[in-house]
Amino acid sequence: MKAVVLQGRGGPEVVASTDVPDLGPPRGDEILVRVRASSVNGTDLGLRRGGLPAPLVRRRPFVLGFDLSGVVVACGPKVTAFAPGDEVVALLGHGGGGQAEHALLRQGRAASAPRGVPASETAGLPLAGLTALQALHRRAQLHRRPGARVLVVGASGGIGAFAVQLAVLAGARVTGTASAGKRDFVAALGAEDVVGHDAIRGTYDVVLDSPGALPAAAARRLLAPGGVLVSTHPASVQSARGLLASALGGPGYTVVATSARSADLARLVRLVETGRLRVPVDRVFPLADPAGAHSHLESGRAAGKVVLAVADEPFA
Structure with missing residues (x-):
């Protein structure tokens, strides 16, 4: 599958969209999500610059992305909150993995996505x-x-x-x-x-x-x-x-150390769904251009969120 991989420490040129091994099936309370979009956050920039303590980055390949919007395609045997076909938003852990065609995460990190809101917007909500x-x-x-x-x-x-x-x-x-x-x-x-x-x-x-x-x-x-x-x-x-x-x-x-509290995420989803909270997206880049997204975010020109679109069309 395609994913944005951190190839070293340095400028935007050290992130690239490349092929990585497919993920295995979900286990326990994990869900497998086909990602529609993922946002670029300061955490991604900090890891790339080498300014954050990140022991997990030693794992190769390290896939960036700490939040996402997408659709559940498979569930582990202990999953009770979601079923295949459900649209979700999620905050991922320190291991990243959101900027890829698929992501594996525990169900407690996800919430139902706001209805009627494009994935390119909802991806900017979680982190x-x-x-x-x-x-x-x-x-x-x-x-x-x-x-x-x-x-x-x-x-x-x-x-x-x-x-x-x-x-x-x-x-x-x-x-x-x-x-x-x-x-x-x-x-x-x-x-x-x-x-x-x-x-x-x-x-x-x-x-x-x-x-x-x-x-x-x-x-x-x-x-x-x-x-x-x-x-x-x-x-x-x-x-x-x-x-x-x-x-x-x-x-x-x-x-504040951000916590993947599904109740808090659901609260934000309700605010977005009812129009009381706007997800301000400055620009959407394709998954093939992560360096452009990093350059734009750290240039200081962005007002609001910068997002990577993983899938151009709705899934069947």
């Missing part, structure tokens, strides 16, 4: 959407902060675009940071105010650092009393410093 949802509601407890002031750093990215919308749905007053050319995009997602990254003023009840680039000291100047800053980079040095300072009585600081 970025779950990260935003879990950062805001599980880590920052936004649902317990009525009328909160929320700052989303990197609001035009995949995680940030979902975070703006989810915070607005929770009744928050949202400020987003974005470059000049993307401010209209962020405002259309519901942000009351959109500013440059170097023009942040005031304090906030919740700060979501979606690029995971803010120094730990930023919590002290950005947070209102009782506020919390959530970072998306649990393994970074600044996160370790922030967690230590918070434990010693400093400003609230926490990190």
Whole structure:
């Protein structure tokens, strides 16, 4: 089968679409999914650049892709949630495998796909959407902060675009940071105010650092009393410093480690299905051009998600 393989560490040229061995049949509670589309995330870029700890990358071939949309084609004997023919979206584990014609995953990592929404959109939902949802509601407890002031750093990215919308749905007053050319995009997602990254003023009840680039000291100047800053980079040095300072009585600081919770994914699916949450897709690339997708995402030009289309036509 065709798959996007990481051939080494470096620039976009080290990812390629090539033939890999077919997957075996699903076992236990696994489902075999014929993939329609998979999104390109910061995790893919980080692995390719060599900037993330990734012992599993030693396995060859290593297939990139950490979320997908597709159709179930076979089920293991312990599967109870799905049947062949079901359309699903899923968050994969650290072993990747989403950017391929087929993927094997445990049923608990999947949810029924939103009805009536193209696969090229739904593929962008699982990783970025779950990260935003879990950062805001599980880590920052936004649902317990009525009328909160929320700052989303990197609001035009995949995680940030979902975070703006989810915070607005929770009744928050949202400020987003974005470059000049993307401010209209962020405002259309519901942000009351959109500013440059170097023009942040005031304090906030919740700060979501979606690029995971803010120094730990930023919590002290950005947070209102009782506020919390959530970072998306649990393994970074600044996160370790922030967690230590918070434990010693400093400003609230926490990190989000995205979890494949099927209930959370189903919640996002319902929001998309009812039109309350939009999956903002910037551009769709064919599976044959993963280097182009990587180049576009890391160029900074993308507003929202970048997706790889695995299948051009609906399956029979």
